[in-house]
Amino acid sequence: MAETTPQDAVPLSESEIVAARRAKLKRFRDELGFEPYGERVDGLHALADARAKFSEDAHVAYDTAAKQAKLSGGTAADTRAIVKVAGRIVQHRDMGKLVFLFLRDSSGDLQLSISKSAIDANAFELAKAADYGDILVAEGPIGRTQKGEVCVWATSISLATKSLAPPPEKWHGLSDPEQRYRRRYVDMYANPESAKVFAMRSRIVSRIRRFMDARGFLEVETPVLQPMAGGAAARPFTTHHNTLDMPLFMRIAPELYLKRCLVGGMGKVYEINRNFRNEGIDRSHNPEFTAMEVYQAFGDYGTMMELTESLVNNIAVSMVAEREAAGLRVNADGPVLPWGEMEINYAMPFVRVKFEELFRRGVGVDMRDFAAVRAKARAIGMHHEAKLDNWLVVNKLFEELAEPLIDPLRPTFVTDYPSAISPLTRPSRTDPEVCERWDIFIGGMEIGPAYTELNDPDIQLAKFTEQLKGADDEESTFRTLDEDFIDALRVGMPPAGGLGIGIDRLVMLMTDSASIRDVILFPLLKSMSAAESTKVEGTQA
RNA sequence: GAUUGCGUAGCUCAGUCGGUAGAGCAGCGGCCUUUUAAGCCGUAGGUCCUGGGUUCAAGUCCCAGCGCAAUCACCA
Numbered sequence: 001m002a003e004t005t006p007q008d009a010v011p012l013s014e015s016e017i018v019a020a021r022r023a024k025l026k027r028f029r030d031e032l033g034f035e036p037y038g039e040r041v042d043g044l045h046a047l048a049d050a051r052a053k054f055s056e057d058a059h060v061a062y063d064t065a066a067k068q069a070k071l072s073g074g075t076a077a078d079t080r081a082i083v084k085v086a087g088r089i090v091q092h093r094d095m096g097k098l099v100f101l102f103l104r105d106s107s108g109d110l111q112l113s114i115s116k117s118a119i120d121a122n123a124f125e126l127a128k129a130a131d132y133g134d135i136l137v138a139e140g141p142i143g144r145t146q147k148g149e150v151c152v153w154a155t156s157i158s159l160a161t162k163s164l165a166p167p168p169e170k171w172h173g174l175s176d177p178e179q180r181y182r183r184r185y186v187d188m189y190a191n192p193e194s195a196k197v198f199a200m201r202s203r204i205v206s207r208i209r210r211f212m213d214a215r216g217f218l219e220v221e222t223p224v225l226q227p228m229a230g231g232a233a234a235r236p237f238t239t240h241h242n243t244l245d246m247p248l249f250m251r252i253a254p255e256l257y258l259k260r261c262l263v264g265g266m267g268k269v270y271e272i273n274r275n276f277r278n279e280g281i282d283r284s285h286n287p288e289f290t291a292m293e294v295y296q297a298f299g300d301y302g303t304m305m306e307l308t309e310s311l312v313n314n315i316a317v318s319m320v321a322e323r324e325a326a327g328l329r330v331n332a333d334g335p336v337l338p339w340g341e342m343e344i345n346y347a348m349p350f351v352r353v354k355f356e357e358l359f360r361r362g363v364g365v366d367m368r369d370f371a372a373v374r375a376k377a378r379a380i381g382m383h384h385e386a387k388l389d390n391w392l393v394v395n396k397l398f399e400e401l402a403e404p405l406i407d408p409l410r411p412t413f414v415t416d417y418p419s420a421i422s423p424l425t426r427p428s429r430t431d432p433e434v435c436e437r438w439d440i441f442i443g444g445m446e447i448g449p450a451y452t453e454l455n456d457p458d459i460q461l462a463k464f465t466e467q468l469k470g471a472d473d474e475e476s477t478f479r480t481l482d483e484d485f486i487d488a489l490r491v492g493m494p495p496a497g498g499l500g501i502g503i504d505r506l507v508m509l510m511t512d513s514a515s516i517r518d519v520i521l522f523p524l525l526k527s528m529s530a531a532e533s534t535k536v537e538g539t540q541a
Numbered sequence: 542g543a544u545u546g547c548g549u550a551g552c553u554c555a556g557u558c559g560g561u562a563g564a565g566c567a568g569c570g571g572c573c574u575u576u577u578a579a580g581c582c583g584u585a586g587g588u589c590c591u592g593g594g595u596u597c598a599a600g601u602c603c604c605a606g607c608g609c610a611a612u613c614a615c616c617a
Contacts, residue, residue, distance in 0.1 A: 016586065017551055017568055095580070096573035115574065132567065146575050166551035169566055171578040175553070178609045190552090234617065279616050280542090446617080515610095526608065 017166040024129055025162045032122040036162035041137050045083045048107035050142055053081035054150045059143045080141035083152055085110065086160055088189055089134050091170060099127040100151075103136060104189060106199070111151035112138050123157050132170060133163030181523050194518075197511045200322070201519055204507055205272065207318055208292060211311050217268040217294065222257035224250060224274065228480045231255030235278040236478050237287075249478060250276035255498070256485045258295050259453065262496055263488045267297040272503065283515045284445060287524050290503040295453070299497030301436045304450035305413055308440060308499060309350050312411060312447075312506070316346035319510045338512050339443045344409050351412040355398065356434065358414060362402030367394045367418070368433065391420035408444040424463055426454045440501075442509055448501040455496065457489035 028034045045053070058080045065076035087103025087110070097116040102109050114127040118140075130136060140155040165186075168174040173190040180187040180194065188195040209219065227246070229236035231253030239248050254273045261269045272292045281287060296303055316335040323337075324330045335346040356367055365372035370390045377385040377393050380400070385393055395418070406412045415438040419427045425435040436452035454460050464481050507519040517523035 015551060015568095020568060091577080093576045093580070094573090095576060098574035098576085100576050102577085111577085113575080117574080145577095147577070149575090149577065167567065169552035169554095171566070172553045176548090176609080178548095179552090181609090232617075277617080280614095283611085285616085449617095 015166060018164055021131055021162070021164045024131065025164070027129070028126060028159055028162065032125055034122070034126055034159040036159055038137070038158060038160040041084070041086060041160070043084050044086050044137075046107040047085055047087055047103060047105045047110040050083040050085050050152060051108070051110050051150050053083055054142045054144065055080065056144075062141075062143065078141060080143050082140065083142050084137070084139040085112075085152055086135065086137045088163075089130055089132055089136060090189070092130065092132055094128050099124070100145075101127070101130065101136075103138070104192070106195065108192075111145070111149050112136070112154055112157075113145060113151040114138075114154045114157065119154055119156065123154075126159060127154070127157060130159070131163060132167040133165065134159065135161040135163070177517075178525070181517055181525055184521055197507075197513060197519060198521060200319070200511050201507045203322075204315055204319075204510055205503065207315055208272070208311065208503070211314055212270050212292075212294070215268070215307070217270045217296075218266055220258070220261055220266070220269050220271055222251075222254045222261075222271060222273070224276075226251050228482050229478055230482045230485065232275075232277075237276050237278050238478070252277050253291075253500070254293050255500075256482055258293055259493055259496075259498075260485065260488045262295050262297050263491050263493045267494075268295070270294040281524070283517075284505060284508075286504065286516050286520055289516070289520075291448070292499075292501045292503055294499040294501075295496050296498075297494040297496050300452040300495070301415075301438055301450050301497055304497040304499040305352075305415075305438060308448070308450065308501065309348055309411075309413075311501075312350075312440075312442075313346050313348050315506070315510060337510065339509055340512070340514055342409055342443055344411070344443055344509065346411060350440070351407065351410045353406075353412060353414055354416045355414055355418065356416065358402045358405060359394065359398050362405045363397045367398075373397065389420070391418050394418060395421045403441075406441050406444075408442070411440060411442045411447075413438045413440050423467060424454065424460075426452045445505050445509070446502075447505050447509075448499065450497065450499040453493070453496045453498045455489060455493040457486050460489055461486050 025036045028036050058078075062076060062078045062080055065078070068074075069076040085103060085105075087105040089101050090104045090109065091100075091102035093100045099114040101112050101114075103112055114124060116124050119127070136157055137160050138152055138154045138157040140153045142150065143153050144150045168186055168190045174180050174183070174187050180191070184194075188198070212219065225239070225241070225248045227248060229249035229252045231251075232255070234252040236249040236252050239250065240246070241248055251273070252275055254271050254275075258269055258271060270292055272290060274288055274290055276288050277285075278287065279285065294304065294307065296307075313335060316337055319337055320330055320335050330336075331343065331345075333345065333347075336343050337346065338344075359367045363373070363376055365376055367373060370393075373390065373393055374385060377397060380397075382393070382396060388396070406414070416428065416431075416434040417425070417437045417439075419425065419433055419435040422435045422437050425437045427433075427435050437449060439449045440447045454463070461481075464486070468479055468481060504516050504519050507513070508516060511519060513519050
């Protein structure tokens with residue numbers, strides 16, 4: 001136990017519900033002989049597996065035999081499968097000498113039927129008194145009830161864990177989003193669809209790894225604690241190492257380390273990386289988020305485009321298969337997944353459109369005709385247009401008038417951004433005003449960019465230096481020149497393609513989740529503890 | 542950061558014109574060997590987010606704050 005905490009300082013006034021549960025815990029232990037916090041159990045069947053062992057023939061044969069046995073006084077032959085299961089109680093109905101309850105595990109729900117005549121007296125008392133939320137272990141034949149519900153007819157039960165906390169409502173579950181995020185452990189058992197999203201996320205990440213591994217990429221792990229937070233333009237979290245007495249930053253991107261791997265000779269690397277950005281929070285931004293960065297020596301942004309298209313298509317196809325296996329409606333037209341009101345079609349090839357072309361369609365003028373561009377900007381009433389650089393006006397117009405033209409229902413690569421708004425990207429050899437970069441948009445969200453990476457150390461140094469000049473005082477505290485990275489480039493990095501994909505956002509799309517908080521197990525919320533400890537102090541004073 | 546909405550029993554939610562707090566589930570007690578969201582009967586349960594204000598009277602109106610959500614902005 002920890003030393004005195006604010007919570008210990010004042011006795012917690014437990015609700016009547018908790019008091020009743022504690023009383024039951026004591027009764028189970030002292031009167032009925034069931035240890036409320038049990039031990040290892042071997043040979044368990046998942047509830048879905050147990051259900052699958054149900055045989056109507058065996059059930060009918062036993063039922064008939066049991067009726068005859070009752071008349072003749074003999075014993076009924078029983079060929080029903082015996083299963084051992086465990087799960088959390090999510091429904092409980094006490095019918096007197098017969099108790100029905102539903103157990104839930106990660107595979108689903110299964111009814112447990114406990115007949116007073118089939119089990120010892122203490123176990124029957126346990127079944128009657130068990131609470132919503134308790135975890136039970138039960139053994140018995142798998143059969144069904146008169147109403148047709150497949151169930152385990154328990155011949156023995158024991159308590160695995162007594163739950164003391166008041167449970168959520170058994171039909172509506174936990175629906176307040178704040179409670180679902182703060183008490184995810186309750187959300188996950190009370191709302192099975194929530195738990196399903198996280199299981200799907202796990203399978204998606206596995207599939208991404210298999211895909212990358214099959215293509216010969218090495219998964220590597222690079223520093224999260226960095227002396228300089230580089231590789232992206234974002235505010236980092238700061239921390240400190242005591243023994244080294246050294247300021248450190250949580251990484252905002254693994255890019256500069258992964259490129260060092262290329263210098264070292266790893267030709268194809270990726271990292272599924274947690275990044276930390278000290279910025280705003282909304283439906284598609286969490287302060288810590290997972291991305292995958294990929295670098296391939298001797299590739300370019302086109303290589304990354306093919307890879308991304310195959311990967312996203314592959315995941316989408318597997319999700320369609322999952323939906324089909326789960327009995328959900330699937331679209332015969334191909335890999336189509338619902339996302340909110342949308343139906344997104346992940347069929348290859350994805351849409352490819354050049355920035356310049358989309359600009360012309362959306363804005364109606366040539367992006368290189370700055371007079372026309374500025375006239376258009378004034379025409380739509382853009383603020384401070386005169387103060388902005390030509391290319392910044394282009395960028396603003398693009399965001400306002402061209403991006404909305406991207407079909408949210410089709411994954412779309414927007415390619416060849418203007419060099420002026422992508423300072424760290426390699427200009428195209430044939431047309432230096434644009435650069436070898438694309439962004440992929442799906443469902444109106446930006447999922448990630450890719451680049452033909454810059455590997456000329458002199459140009460890289462010049463661009464870094466230029467970027468530092470633009471930094472204000474606050475920025476300069478975390479924007480420092482990574483000289484070691486420049487040294488690495490001087491050693492020589494092969495030409496390469498690089499890619500970053502937002503895994504959380506991809507999972508949102510694949511699982512039909514509206515908010516990034518629905519695909520992050522424990523999203524960051526404002527702490528309640530500050531307010532509570534203030535309250536405690538106030539009470540004591 | 543701005544705007545809007547929400548915050549009432551453990552959970553899900555009502556609460557009229559400002560008149561002093563309601564339901565269902567969960568809980569507790571009783572009955573019952575076939576329930577399926579909730580078997581039947583009974584019973585108990587409240588910091589109405591917090592703090593001020595207006596009023597004879599505030600869950601309700603006003604102000605400030607806290608938390609959550611949505612939209613926008615910012616950031617990518």
